[in-house]
Amino acid sequence: MFVFLICAVMFHFSNAAMLPLLGEMLAKGRGRSSMMFMSACVVTTQFVITLIAGWSGRKAHTWGRKPLLLIAFGVLPIRAILYTLTSSTAALITIQVLDGVGAGIFGVVSVLVIADLTQGSGRFNITLGAISTAIGIGAALSQTTAGTIVHHFSFNAGFMFLAAIAAMALCILYFFMPETRAKSFLNDRQ
Template sequence: MQGGVGPYLTVFLTSARHWQAGPVGLAMAVAGFAAALCQIPAGLLVDATRWKRLLIAAAALITAVSCLLIVSFEGVAPVLAAQIMLGAASAVIPPALSAISLGLVGRKRLPGRISRNQTINHCGSFTAAALAGVFGQYWGLHWIFYFVCGSAVVSALALLLIRPGEIDQNVARGSEDGSDGPPLGLISLLTCRPVWVFLASIALFHFGNAAMLPFAGQVMALSHPGKGTVTLSACVIVAQFTMMLVAWAVGLAMRQGVGNKAIFMIAFAILPVRGILFSWVEAPLAIVAIQILDGIAAGIFGVIAIVIAADLTRGTGRFNVLQGMVALAVGIGGGASNLVGGYVVQLEGYRTGFLFLTAIAILALVFFAAFMPTSSRQSRGQSQSQSQYPSRGRSPDRPRA
């Protein structure tokens, strides 16, 4: 359900509704803008409310209603309204799930819980991609929307299995256990050096990453006409399967005492390799194989970014706000990647475009390695509790990753 209908909406609107490219692009852009605008407000809402299960259930039901709007009405306005709703719902679900996880298991066991969350998440995405392909092939594209709608309803019902009394609401928003004080001011959070270094690193990471697969798909469509859709579907499935395995492996590495920064460095180091490989290959099988690298990097990112956010906001009450900022940084980096990279390709060609993204990826790696503080897994729960913000009247020691 969380993956939504984005990958299939363009095909549905083009083939079933016979929309022109302009309105299709507008519909896709509206969802992205809505998601970006809602990221930080969603984080603030998740931090402020004790009804986190209800938030996820509401987002799931909004997703279901949006899918029904798209299938039931043919006009532009209902589709745009549905896309705005889908974008807003997508901003709520990840921070609310992470907050519930933190409130259920506590900070010490959060890395293992997030690792399992992401493993199950990618398993769901992998299965959903396969089932959506079957539904679309044999029963029609509109059944993909009914499938997502059904998944949303089941997701809302599954929340009943979580006992609300077992969620520590203070811990769930990043405060210390037993603390019910006011959260840290947003200015103090943003001016904390490790926080903005972390956000800048994420923006650079996605600046160098986001446009690689779309460019590879365009190259493949030009060099191997007729194979683009099948190959891109294979890329999604291969990447999701890889992410599932990597998310599990990251949890194992953290339990063995490997530091967050060291694990995250692997994801940063993979991007330049992937860009160089894409600049030299055009064969569909080679492109699918390169997506294994994307699965490794994305699998690491999905786990470590949440764990680092929890570390940086310990005792601040701003865990979910920082998650919203992370999602916004992802959107900014991804948008810049497609926008700037697209013009580089238009002016200089695809190979130069890939090499440009490779250079950005190298910059991201160097920036993160040079400026992001280092921490060890063994110190969790001890030295991490001394990650302080001067504006709270505490010691000036910096929060660590």
């Protein structure tokens, strides 16, 4: 549970500031039209989340939880790095598809992981609440930290910092987080 908590907080620490930073970057020198670009980013993300959530729920039962989490965590550093490679508005909005993939998978699979880890204990709700609180704190710190880096250095430095945090989370997940579906499956068979 502790490894998953660390990974989840790092995921959201890395993820939470990316869209606001992207919105700020897209808004530079565009005045009122910047609202349209930010709206396009949000709509793109939400559309992809809608598509990917059902798919990830089905795949979680056949593939397991960890492979899907690796996909969600893996797209995060890629997304951050891609933001540093282009200034094209269309390309930046298209990169938001990766946000939808990561968030869509994490949103579904994280609940399944918590259910697996708390199965039979009666502690699902309190565990979900505690992890959600920790994630919220990580997300709030993300905004402040990345914003400070951007203010003192550049957007690219902010995105690269977030990419580094995401890459660390991916490594921790890969090396230290076990598959939880097997535990759930074994409990179901007993």
